[in-house]
Amino acid sequence: MTNLKAKLDETRTLVDTHLNTLLPLPSGKECRVVEAMRYSILGGGKALRPFLILTVSDMLGIHKNNALQVACALEMVHTYSLIHDDLPAMDNDTLRRGKPTNHIQFDEATAILAGDALLTKAFEVLSMSQTHPDAVIRCKLISQLAKAGGTGGMIGGQMIDLIGEKTPLALDEIERMQALKTGALLRYACTAPAVMAQASGSVFKALETYAGAIGLMFQITDDILDVEGDSTIVGKTLGKDKKAQKSTFVSMLGIDTAKENVKNLAQKAENALTCFGSEADLLRQTVHFILTRNK
């Protein structure tokens, strides 16, 4: 477990260093938007998605520099989505990763533009020859990130989530919402290295199953933390779902069944990894990490 914690910290440092070279430097009259991009993406968060990309890439023999490019692009898309989701018109959040949200620190217009700019930059990064020597693979990485982040993925999930604030969702709708909203990018994190490695269908499928299971685990534990967590540890506003009378896994299943489901999903995630040997140990530790997370 110390191993995993150290790996996550190492990932954060690696990704921040690389992001620093990819992001523009604040200069000119427009520097405010660049500062806002850097404010939200550098130094914050668990870097779980980059960690998954680097770990699976390592398993599949992908060069670290290639993996870092994809990790940074995905972190840009993830961060843009947080900035936009926190806006007053969306979740209206003031605290994120223990800091004021982007629109609180800057302003709404700047936050919208900073999000747009991170999304735009992500695709530029993937198009670079440093990402993969084969341009066909780069186009595939771009296409799949666009799909994972689009209306058939993250944006579609966020739309359903917003609708769920007005009319409560059924359990299967919550599950679909999660699979799109957070699941799609996690799936990308685990499968993009397989695209880069041109791995076999069975490897791709195993990674997809693993990602689906930990994605759902992550969302259910999020819902549990919203009820039972400590906001000073979690680093964001809690109790919001209940306040908004939103259907969540916890409100639909009850907290005990929700916790039971998390355990079953942990088993499913581990089972998906049976085709790998010890090289997948960090992925196994990740399952345990989500199972026991308090932030």
Next chain:
Amino acid sequence: MTNLKAKLDETRTLVDTHLNTLLPLPSGKECRVVEAMRYSILGGGKALRPFLILTVSDMLGIHKNNALQVACALEMVHTYSLIHDDLPAMDNDTLRRGKPTNHIQFDEATAILAGDALLTKAFEVLSMSQTHPDAVIRCKLISQLAKAGGTGGMIGGQMIDLIGEKTPLALDEIERMQALKTGALLRYACTAPAVMAQASGSVFKALETYAGAIGLMFQITDDILDVEGDSTIVGKTLGKDKKAQKSTFVSMLGIDTAKENVKNLAQKAENALTCFGSEADLLRQTVHFILTRNK
């Protein structure tokens, strides 16, 4: 001139038909965001950018199907920027292309997501093999669109524009703002076909000069229309710049000098085309079209 008007109408139809096949169909609980994307992009606007892509592509012998893909991707980026610029936190506009703006017709959250989704989709479209048989060229198209739309292009320009609402800009700052905010995408429209055709440096340069000149013409005539235009013809709220006490080309130069500048730029744009023959006649007509536009 009738020729150009017919060509613009033809472009609108071609692009709408192709967009219709590229955009997702509204279905599922998330259909609202797809409806919002379609609401803003289909049937509206002059389609000037797609027209430039199709026209220059035709000049350079690019297959129409390839050109249409790039035209649609660029129209997606242009439309996303309009949706986000119209938001209450930005220009707070209620009328666009003669219709209620996206956030008025839907709501703010949906408008933010619809913009995000169009931006995301644009890169997916460029990554498709239908866009160009050579993946290296597709990656170049993606990289250059990301740069034109990013902090060193459109987003940077919009940031400067927003800053200009608080502290008036100097003339050279207005010029730089324009070159980034609207100039960068127009430059892309004229040069992306040269990327596709792997045209010579001199052809690229000529098209870039032409694009720079018509882009600036377009912005100055926009500022003139904001003062002298008829909102029922222009199809958007006018007189906003004066109301907001924003520095514009008209407020800095006076209306007569502004009009003089437009004429000089028209000459510059035409001069840039001397290396082309009659195949560039539509581009020449475009200069005249911007010179005399009333909407």
